Amino acid sequence: MTSKEARDTFIKYFAARGHRIVKSSPVIPQDDPTLLFTNAGMNQFKDIFLGKRERPYPRATSCQKCIRVSGKHNDLEEVGIDGHHHTFFEMLGNWSFGDYFKEEAIRFAWELITEVYQLPKDRIYASVFTDDIESERIWSKFLPNNRILKFGMKHNFWEMGDTGPCGPCTEMHYDRGEDFGRIEDGCFINSGCERFVELWNIVFMQYFRDEDGNLLDLPMKNVDTGLGFERLVAILQNGKTNYDTDIFLPIIRRIEELSGIEYTEKTAMPFRVISDHIRMLAFSIADGGIPSNDGRGYVIRRILRRAARYSRMLDVKEPILYRLIPKLTELIGDIYPELQQREQHITDVIKSEEEQFNETLDRGLDIFKKLANKAEENGSRTIWGEDVFRLYDTYGFPVDLTQIMADEKGLIVDMQGFNREMEKQRARAREASSFEVTHTLTSDWKTVKETDTHSVFVGYEKVAVEANVVKYGQDGEFYLLVLDRTPFYPTSGGQASDRGWITGKEMRFSVEEAFRDGETIIHKGKLISGDIEENVVAKIDVNRRIATARNHTATHLLQAALRELLGEHCHQSGSLVEPERLRFDFSHSKPLTDEELLEVERLVNDSILSDIPVDIYECPYEEAMEKGAMALFSEKYDEIVRVVEVPGVSRELCGGTHINRTGEIGMFIIISETGIASGIRRIEAITGTSALEYIQHQRNIMSEILSSLNCPKEKVLDRIESLLEQIKGLKREKEQLALTASSANITKIIENAPQVENSRLIVHRFNEMTRDVLFKQLDIIKSNLPSGIAVLFSKTADDKVAIIAYVTEDLRLKHSISAKDIVVEIANVVSGSGGGRDDIAQAGGKDIDKIDDAVEEAKRLLARLMVR
CATH class of the missing domain: 2.40.30.130 (Elongation Factor Tu (Ef-tu); domain 3)
Structure with missing residues (x-):
């Protein structure tokens, strides 16, 4: 049986027994800010179980996309080591909301597994809660007593939290045979061995635990079940692991093609990690996630980097993760159309992240190698916390990767020292952070x-x-x-x-x-x-309200235009609506071109010119979702929601104020488009009278330019180009004069530099000059420096800091000194960044006031490097 047939069989079985087929909710929860990711099939029914929402149907069935990578339900560290844990998986489930209970739930499960899927009955075991006599009695109709096992709270009692709905659960386990372990050797149910696979968990929510820990009977008893899809398919297809099925093997074969390495028992781990992680990445990005440095974005970035690190174990140095997306889409794009609709966006995001991380990974691997060699040479076999933190903070190198590589070499990672450095950084951040605006009463109410x-x-x-x-x-x-x-x-x-x-x-x-x-x-x-x-x-203030309403409705039109032009992956990640302007943050992997910005502007203005009535109404949340209303992932919505609809253009859940017709917006102009984080873009725009004032201001500026240039409008570009050429010529003359004047001092700079072991340590700040002239100065130093290090600084014309460094070959070999390491470390002082090679590198900084501090730091750094 194929995986597609297995999935369809489950859904059809329960649909034929009166269960409503419910579409999988996104893996980025749309109405539950308490969750990073959807981690169980019951998540979308949680409010029903809690009594916060009416049950729209008594029975339901679903195949839910799930991610488990953090918190209590965290399978990350097991992925790749065993054959049945995953970061992303599908959960088949059936639910009863006050309808059937234990008798029917157990009978449904037994009938589907043994009669429909036709798994051997003598391979099935059931576990029940110690005190659940009823479930034990029901199972005895199907199984002998020696295959009905009792367990306590840890294994067979389910709770939503410290308080709330809870109850006993019963689990179906499948015996894969002695090839996977022997009972005489302690391999049995819940022992952790590979032989007995937990297949189906059936939870009977019959109690409510109060704050005192008492269990009270619930008036409405519910059933919540979960059948692991990947585990089921592995059994149906007789796969040794979940990866040996048609769910994963096509992806693994594609990895073989890209790496040139065969998937074997010996090479299995990187293949498994990559084929698992690419599914998690694709679905999380398709559902609106984006790699970033905090929250769920950090989890996505961490998983991506973990997969990229494992691709290196296959001797692949070029990005390959993004090249797996077409194969994944081919496999299940018909089942989950969001993969087809957002394939290009998913590919672009992963490719961009891979390319950025590959450079970090290369540099981090080099530094790790040096740290590992040092730990082995000095006998400590420890990579100290300060070094781990430098890898993490300066190079963005994930700590778990450092731990993995250290384990591979039998080294210890000083996590206590790392945590101390992290706490110091947090303290610095708290001191530097701006205060939060609060409202504090200076008198009682x-x-x-x-x-x-x-x-x-x-x-x-x-x-x-x-x-x-x-x-x-x-x-x-x-x-x-x-x-x-x-x-x-x-x-x-x-x-x-x-x-x-x-x-x-x-x-x-x-x-x-x-x-x-x-x-x-x-x-x-x-x-x-x-x-x-x-x-x-x-x-x-009515005028303020109207101006704000114009911008709010325009924001809705803007999101609709972005999704139409760029794709449905464009989700709102933040907004600001004021009377004077609007700001809209959205998920997209690259800057918009000038042509795209013009088209977005045109689409919004077309909707304005069409003067469409804005409909505002209330309806049940589920009805709004079924109609395709847009909702914020981070918001928690009531059962009845307010919908703002521009017919044929936009439909969003929104509590804000809006105009009555789109024509009242008047005009829409985009002022800027920028990136504010990895995968997040920001558009700022204006409407109404602000837009009119902007156009009038631009017209006045143009009149002043024409007057200053003393030329007709049609000749203004030619005139500007002519002036720019003149300016370039004058700059070249100025640079040549500066080079001639400073070149005479180069000999003195070298001679006055401190000397260590016949090597000169040159740190020098020049007055204002371009980066090109600075490099010419370095060329003169290089030709006169047989052994040494040179770090040169200069202020640039735009009040920024330019830094370049050079290390002679003998010092690179003898002391493992890298010019790139030098500029990266020094650039931090001036709020900058840098890169390059071990022999020559450059950096730039924003904080010109700290240039002298950077010069002093460079002197201290070179002195340290020469004695290590």
Whole structure:
């Protein structure tokens, strides 16, 4: 049976028994910020189990994409070592929400496994919770007593958390035979041996554990099951491991083609790691993940780098991971169409990350080799924490890779020392970080009217409203007011809050900001006149609201245009909507071309010119999702959600304020497009009167340019090109003069440099000069330096720092000194970065004020290098 047939068979079996077929949710959770990745089939039903959402159907079945790489459910370290753990896997499942319970659940599982999949009945074992007499009784109808085993809380009792729904579980295990272990040798159920495979886990949620640890009966009993798809297929196809199936073998064969190395028992580990990790990477990126330095992005980056490191074990130095994506898409793109739709994006992201990391990996491997040799030579057999941290911090070299390579050489990694260095870095970051804005009361709240302080927001329908002041307090020079009802939209979802006035008979209060504290909306501002009164009128600044609404609706149109032009991988990763401008961050692996930016601008303006009515309505969350509404991955949504729809263009879950028709936006202009992190781009844009003012400003600038150049508009480019050529000529003359003047001093610079073992250590700062002239200075030094190191500094015309370094061959061989290492370390002082070769390298820095500090650091560094 093929894997596709096995998957279809499961779904069809339960669909024929009244189960609703539910599509797999994304591996990036869309409505559960507590999860990094979807790690079980029940994740999308969690709110039903918790009683927070109505059950739309009594029975369900699904094949869920899952990732387990962190936290309690972490299979990462097992991947590649054994044959059945994975970072990405598919979980087949069936669920009952207060419908059937133990009898039917166990019978369904037995019937499907033994009669439909036709696995031998004498190979099946069942485990049950010690106190679950009912499950034991049901299993006895199908199995002899010696194949029904009892286990305690660790193996056969499932809990969602310290409190909440829980219950006993029963598991089906499959005996693969004595080739995988002998019972006499201690190989048995839950012993960890390869012979007995845990196949299916069936959880009976019949209790609720309260805060005191008591187990209370649930009024509605649920069933939650999970059957490991890859394990099932391995058994059906008689594979020695999960990797010896049609799920993985086509990918492994492709790795063989790319590496020229055959997949054997001896070479298996890198093949398994890569074929597993590429699935995790493809699905996480397809569902909106992106490699980065924190959160789930860091996990994705770590997995990618782990796979890249293992490709080196196959003697592959060129990026190969991205070249596996077409094969993966070919295999399961029809089952998971998101792989087909976003294939190019997935490929681009992985290729970019691989190329960046390969350079880091090369440099890190060289440094690790030196550290390993040093550890072996001095007898400590330890790679010290400071060195591990330098590999991590300076070269971005993953700590787990350092540990893997150290293990391979029988060396110890000083993790305590590494953790100390990490804590020092965190302390430095905390000291340097900007303070978080908080609202602190400098006086206690004063109650004006006894009532529920949960403010009612009426701002969707009204711009002014009569209200009662519930309470107020002070935050320095500002007052904080709480009203029983308010039209002020509080800062939320990236949208800036309303401003306006709260007035009474004598009271006049200027609202500078509105924000939420739980369900309460707090108005922050200044009391201009009078005292705080109970009965007031709250009125927003309508022009500000309209301008903000223009930009918010334009943001929706922008996301729709990006997804239409670049692909559905473009997901919002952040936004800021203000009256004056909008900012939109989205996932994309490379900068937009000028042509793409113009097309995005055109698409948005086409929607504006079409003057489409904006529909805003509420509906159940699942209904909105089925209609294709866009949702933020990081948000948690209620059962009933607010949908903002521009028919035929955009549909998003959104609580913000919007205009009534797209034509009210007026005009949309992109101001900038930049990268803010790996795989994340940012567009800033303006609309309405801001866009008009921008055009008028540009027109005024052009008039001033034409006046200054004293030429007609059609000749302005020719005139500018002519002036640029003149400037280049003058720069060349200036550089030649500077070179002539400073060349006379080169001999003195060399002679005055300190000398160690007949080698000169030259560290010199020149006055302002270009990088090209600096290299010419180095050329003169090189021709007069038989042995030594030269590190040269200069300020550039744009107030940046230029650094170049050179190391003679004898020092590179004798002391393993690298010019690249030197510039990378020194560049940190001036907030820069660098690269190059062991003999010659260069760097640049942003912090010109630290150039003298960098010069002194260079002197200290060279002195240390010469004595090691």
